[in-house]
Amino acid sequence: MGEAWRWAGSWGFPAAEAGAARLWAASWASPPRPRLPLWASTRRPWPPTKVSEEQKRLLENRPDQPQNPKVLRIAIIGAPNAGKSTLSNQLLGRKVFPVSKKVHTTRCKARGVITHQDTQLVSPGDKGHNLDEAMLTDPWDSMKHADLVLVLVDVSDHWTRNSLSKEVLKCLSQFPHIPSVLVLNKVDILKKKFLLLEIATDLTEGIVNGKKLEVKSTLKQDSRIHITRASPTESKVPRSAFGQEKNQAQEGSGLDRSSDVGAAGTGEAQRPEHHGPEDLKHKKGWPHFQEIFMLAALRGEEVDTLKRYLLMQAKPGPWEFHSDVLTSQSPQEVCDNIIREKILEYLPLEVPYGVTQVTEMWEEGECGELLIVQSLLVPRESHKRMLIGRGGKVISRIAQEAGQDLMNAFLCDVRLKLKVEVKG
Numbered sequence: 001m002g003e004a005w006r007w008a009g010s011w012g013f014p015a016a017e018a019g020a021a022r023l024w025a026a027s028w029a030s031p032p033r034p035r036l037p038l039w040a041s042t043r044r045p046w047p048p049t050k051v052s053e054e055q056k057r058l059l060e061n062r063p064d065q066p067q068n069p070k071v072l073r074i075a076i077i078g079a080p081n082a083g084k085s086t087l088s089n090q091l092l093g094r095k096v097f098p099v100s101k102k103v104h105t106t107r108c109k110a111r112g113v114i115t116h117q118d119t120q121l122v123s124p125g126d127k128g129h130n131l132d133e134a135m136l137t138d139p140w141d142s143m144k145h146a147d148l149v150l151v152l153v154d155v156s157d158h159w160t161r162n163s164l165s166k167e168v169l170k171c172l173s174q175f176p177h178i179p180s181v182l183v184l185n186k187v188d189i190l191k192k193k194f195l196l197l198e199i200a201t202d203l204t205e206g207i208v209n210g211k212k213l214e215v216k217s218t219l220k221q222d223s224r225i226h227i228t229r230a231s232p233t234e235s236k237v238p239r240s241a242f243g244q245e246k247n248q249a250q251e252g253s254g255l256d257r258s259s260d261v262g263a264a265g266t267g268e269a270q271r272p273e274h275h276g277p278e279d280l281k282h283k284k285g286w287p288h289f290q291e292i293f294m295l296a297a298l299r300g301e302e303v304d305t306l307k308r309y310l311l312m313q314a315k316p317g318p319w320e321f322h323s324d325v326l327t328s329q330s331p332q333e334v335c336d337n338i339i340r341e342k343i344l345e346y347l348p349l350e351v352p353y354g355v356t357q358v359t360e361m362w363e364e365g366e367c368g369e370l371l372i373v374q375s376l377l378v379p380r381e382s383h384k385r386m387l388i389g390r391g392g393k394v395i396s397r398i399a400q401e402a403g404q405d406l407m408n409a410f411l412c413d414v415r416l417k418l419k420v421e422v423k424g
């Protein structure tokens with residue numbers, strides 16, 4: 001059978017032919033831009049093909065830590081699709097974790113690393129993120145090692161937004177000593193912004209950092225919310241960072257805590273107690289959050305505010321990673337994940353699950369661009385047809401979008417070719 005080639009660029013492949021046995025889709029996601037390092041959080045150039053070696057070297061070598069290093073290990077937990085990967089990418093400033101509309105699809109064990117001056121924020125590996133029953137049996141690796149937990153809630157989901165899931169509550173009560181922060185995500189698609197007040201109250205049982213949350217309806221046009229805390233309650237909470245850092249951390253966030261009623265924890269506050277399953281049955285919220293943030297991770301709205309807050313929570317401790325490391329994933333893993341993300345996006349679930357990705361080429365081109373050829377092996381002819389799409393439309397789109405994402409992740413020009421074949 002003849003070969004057919006789909007080509008969106010100019011890498012010397014033949015034009016499309018009918019009767020495809022294989023199909024290539026390529027993307028030449030230009031325009032040329034300055035070549036920048038793949039994994040570096042700083043911007044020191046090196047050729048993309050050497051990046052894997054460089055990444056290995058950085059991960060193996062001792063971190064280049066400053067004299068008084070600080071560190072914060074963060075676990076991000078929440079229901080599937082709450083936006084955990086999107087938030088992680090935004091905090092990192094680059095898309096290195098796959099994102100998908102489909103639930104349970106983008107699990108990733110990789111770690112993300114943010115280094116800012118003398119401080120390192122690390123999201124623990126094993127996306128302990130998706131809290132389902134299965135994961136409870138192999139629980140919480142990320143929680144176990146965390147210094148702080150971010151609980152992400154999708155406020156656009158009216159079915160789930162007014163109560164924390166059983167799994168999240170279980171997780172919080174299993175590790176009550178770990179300070180927790182509530183993050184209300186996707187505020188951009190919540191039309192009735194006043195609902196944020198109600199959601200925040202439900203999810204915290206009206207208590208944040210040991211103070212009663214007094215919700216005043218001082219909603220402004222621009223959707224900013226005023227939530228003030230009133231008198232301390234009997235609640236037993238960990239000593240808070242809220243009072244100490246609130247001004248900087250909350251500046252510009254949806255939470256205007258200008259009314260400084262009942263400021264910080266007194267230091268006499270105790271940690272929340274462990275709750276048994278029975279106690280959790282009727283619970284909707286967690287009254288031990290030390291802070292609430294409202295943001296739109298997709299657009300990066302208020303993500304910087306959260307990042308500043310996280311940096312301030314770091315405690316003295318040795319760095320785990322070199323300051324140039326952004327993620328523990330290899331470049332090839334990032335590439336595989338991004339291509340898979342696109343396949344998930346455009347095809348019904350049974351197709352992506354059957355796809356095996358085989359990288360056939362990963363080299364530096366003449367002009368320093370990264371040349372990648374990947375075969376997508378599928379179990380059936382019907383899957384191949386779906387993946388290729390009419391006139392090669394689907395696979396071309398996947399290659400084009402993945403190529404663009406890879407350029408943004410690797411900060412260099414990328415030529416990506418995808419080949420679809422039935423597994424032999």
Ligand SMILES: Nc1nc2c(ncn2[C@@H]2O[C@H](COP(=O)(O)OP(=O)(O)OP(=O)(O)O)[C@@H](O)[C@H]2O)c(=O)[nH]1
Nearest residue numbers: 081082083084085086099100104106186296297298
């Ligand atoms: N409108 C809007 N969409 C968002 C926001 N944050 C995430 N999303 C979208 O929500 C979907 C799920 O995002 P992910 O980051 O993959 O969510 P996740 O929690 O990592 O998902 P799982 O891996 O299934 O647990 C994607 O389509 C995102 O684009 C946001 O702030 N606003």
